[in-house]
Amino acid sequence: MKSAALTIVEPEDEPGTDAPGPAPVPSSRPQAPEAARERTPFESLMRAILLPAITFAIVLLGWTVMQATLVPSFPDVPAVWNKAVEIFSDPFYVYGPNDMGIAWQVMYSLGRVLAGFLLAVAVGIPAGFLIGANKTFEQAWLPLIAILRPVSPLAWLPIGLLIFRAVDPSAIFVIFITSIWPMILNTAAGVKAIPQDYLNVARVLNFNRREMVTKIYVPATLPYMLTGMQLSLSTAWMVIVAAEMLTGGIGIGFYIWDEWNNLSVPSIIVAIVIIGCVGILLEAGMNQVRRRYDYSAKKE
Amino acid sequence: MTKQPSILQISKLGKTFDTRSGSFEALRDVDLAIGDGEFVSIIGHSGCGKSTLLNLVAGLETPTLGGVFLEGQLVDGPGPERAVVFQNHSLLPWLTVYGNVRLAVDKVFGGTRSSAERDAWTREMLELVNMSAAAEKRPAEISGGMKQRVGIARALAMEPKVLLLDEPFGALDALTRAQLQDSVMDIHARLGNTVVMITHDVDEAVLLSDRIVMMGNGPAATIGEIHDVSLPRPRRRLELGENADYLAARSAVMRFLTRNRTDKAA
Numbered sequence: 001m002k003s004a005a006l007t008i009v010e011p012e013d014e015p016g017t018d019a020p021g022p023a024p025v026p027s028s029r030p031q032a033p034e035a036a037r038e039r040t041p042f043e044s045l046m047r048a049i050l051l052p053a054i055t056f057a058i059v060l061l062g063w064t065v066m067q068a069t070l071v072p073s074f075p076d077v078p079a080v081w082n083k084a085v086e087i088f089s090d091p092f093y094v095y096g097p098n099d100m101g102i103a104w105q106v107m108y109s110l111g112r113v114l115a116g117f118l119l120a121v122a123v124g125i126p127a128g129f130l131i132g133a134n135k136t137f138e139q140a141w142l143p144l145i146a147i148l149r150p151v152s153p154l155a156w157l158p159i160g161l162l163i164f165r166a167v168d169p170s171a172i173f174v175i176f177i178t179s180i181w182p183m184i185l186n187t188a189a190g191v192k193a194i195p196q197d198y199l200n201v202a203r204v205l206n207f208n209r210r211e212m213v214t215k216i217y218v219p220a221t222l223p224y225m226l227t228g229m230q231l232s233l234s235t236a237w238m239v240i241v242a243a244e245m246l247t248g249g250i251g252i253g254f255y256i257w258d259e260w261n262n263l264s265v266p267s268i269i270v271a272i273v274i275i276g277c278v279g280i281l282l283e284a285g286m287n288q289v290r291r292r293y294d295y296s297a298k299k300e
Numbered sequence: 301m302t303k304q305p306s307i308l309q310i311s312k313l314g315k316t317f318d319t320r321s322g323s324f325e326a327l328r329d330v331d332l333a334i335g336d337g338e339f340v341s342i343i344g345h346s347g348c349g350k351s352t353l354l355n356l357v358a359g360l361e362t363p364t365l366g367g368v369f370l371e372g373q374l375v376d377g378p379g380p381e382r383a384v385v386f387q388n389h390s391l392l393p394w395l396t397v398y399g400n401v402r403l404a405v406d407k408v409f410g411g412t413r414s415s416a417e418r419d420a421w422t423r424e425m426l427e428l429v430n431m432s433a434a435a436e437k438r439p440a441e442i443s444g445g446m447k448q449r450v451g452i453a454r455a456l457a458m459e460p461k462v463l464l465l466d467e468p469f470g471a472l473d474a475l476t477r478a479q480l481q482d483s484v485m486d487i488h489a490r491l492g493n494t495v496v497m498i499t500h501d502v503d504e505a506v507l508l509s510d511r512i513v514m515m516g517n518g519p520a521a522t523i524g525e526i527h528d529v530s531l532p533r534p535r536r537r538l539e540l541g542e543n544a545d546y547l548a549a550r551s552a553v554m555r556f557l558t559r560n561r562t563d564k565a566a
Contacts, residue, residue, distance in 0.1 A: 195390075197386055197388060197390035198390065198392060200360055200378075200384070200386065200390065201386070201390050201392070203359075203360060203377075203378040204358065204360075204378045204379065204380060204382075204383060204384050204458075205380055205403070205404055205407045205408070205458075206377075206378070206379055206380065206407070207407070211407070215403065216392070219392070219394040219395075220392075220394070222394070293394075295393035295394045295438060295439075295440060296393065296440050
């Protein structure tokens with residue numbers, strides 16, 4: 001259920017998979033995470049900064065050596081650095097409808113992701129509720145979902161172009177398809193996982209159908225929905241780059257393709273780093289939301 | 301205990317479940333009348349249908365034969381006048397301790413009491429089970445015994461005519477269990493509720509009950525014996541250890557349970 005990219009979550013904050021987890025062992029250092037038992041916070045911080053810095057240094061060194069010896073056509077580190085400075089010195093320029101700063105490229109891409117994602121939320125969560133709560137719906141729809149889910153969302157791009165006869169809605173359509181499956185399946189799993197106890201409580205209180213949905217079903221399923229959203233969003237951010245390479249226009253994906261046509265490899269490398277950073281931000285944002293609604297975790 | 305007119309009547313109650321491997325008759329011909337303010341324990345081996353019996357009284361299951369009558373009215377579904385304290389507390393984890401009790405209060409008294417009155421009532425119930433200090437905590441942040449206290453507060457907050465306890469202390473350690481048993485005795489003495497409790501703990505049954513209903517083994521289980529516990533209240537667990545009535549009740553229940561066990565094992 002959990003995304004593979006959860007490495008930015010500190011291990012001690014990782015919520016347990018079961019609600020009644022084992023009681024935490026009382027410790028004289030309640031703040032100390034497992035891996036850093038004997039370290040002061042300062043040492044932990046230094047490690048958190050130093051170790052990745054060493055990795056980055058090794059990569060940069062390897063890059064420089066490889067570039068100097070094996071692939072001289074690849075840009076060297078200073079070239080990419082200079083390009084990055086150039087790109088970030090004016091990220092908001094607009095020279096015309098097809099020539100805008102890097103910030104605009106990212107925002108157009110994010111806009112498409114957001115539009116497709118929200119559409120998928122609007123459709124996928126009610127659909128997930130129906131499938132999770134109703135055996136008939138489940139039997140009727142699961143086989144279709146099983147067939148469509150493994151298909152690369154990009155395969156839907158021509159269908160989108162055919163239906164919408166425009167590139168922007170087609171890209172949004174691809175993101176919608178990307179996002180909808182985790183949303184449906186996680187919501188359905190959440191509804192199925194609602195303990196009978198909660199439903200018995202609701203029955204003793206004579207909840208009507210509306211109260212059942214708003215006071216039991218939705219809050220009980222929320223953590224599952226958020227997991228689905230997190231999976232959807234990180235996949236959508238990967239897919240938009242590929243989709244935009246095919247559709248063109250303003251967007252970080254087509255920016256990369258465009259720079260390839262200009263043979264400006266330094267720009268591509270800068271764009272890759274930007275895409276990665278935006279991905280981390282999206283993931284961290286969703287993690288925040290998800291943790292906010294993780295009922296099994298103890299609040300500080 | 302002086303006998304009160306019966307508030308709850310269980311009459312010719314039978315329950316048969318349809319399972320994949322055919323039908324299974326869990327209960328047959330269960331007859332019981334419970335007086336107003338009485339504390340009745342139902343004890344038996346696991347699988348004897350005592351939980352089924354409680355679910356039928358709660359209305360969570362529908363009887364195959366016979367019926368349950370509360371103040372002469374046929375029970376045809378669950379309702380807050382037969383509030384249940386579930387074995388595993390069943391608190392909603394997204395609500396605070398206060399929120400869990402308030403949810404029940406709002407549902408039951410939403411039409412009859414003002415918001416301020418419902419707030420006061422919720423806090424009064426939390427005070428009753430000594431959980432006021434943890435009112436703003438989530439269930440994940442409190443211990444098992446505390447959760448069960450909140451479960452009791454939630455059930456009592458509905459002002460039930462009959463309070464149903466489904467092995468309420470089964471999942472707790474011995475010390476916590478003793479504490480909660482004392483709390484339940486105290487609350488019962490103060491409020492005088494009618495209580496039906498499912499248990500498999502003989503001492504618990506003797507300590508708390510006015511009557512102990514012993515269930516025979518299934519399938520088609522029914523009531524085997526009923527033992528009146530005539531110990532005066534308030535009861536203190538430490539003084540009961542050598543009390544003749546206490547020991548008599550205890551051994552009567554033990555005898556019944558042992559006999560039933562050997563019957564089936566043979």
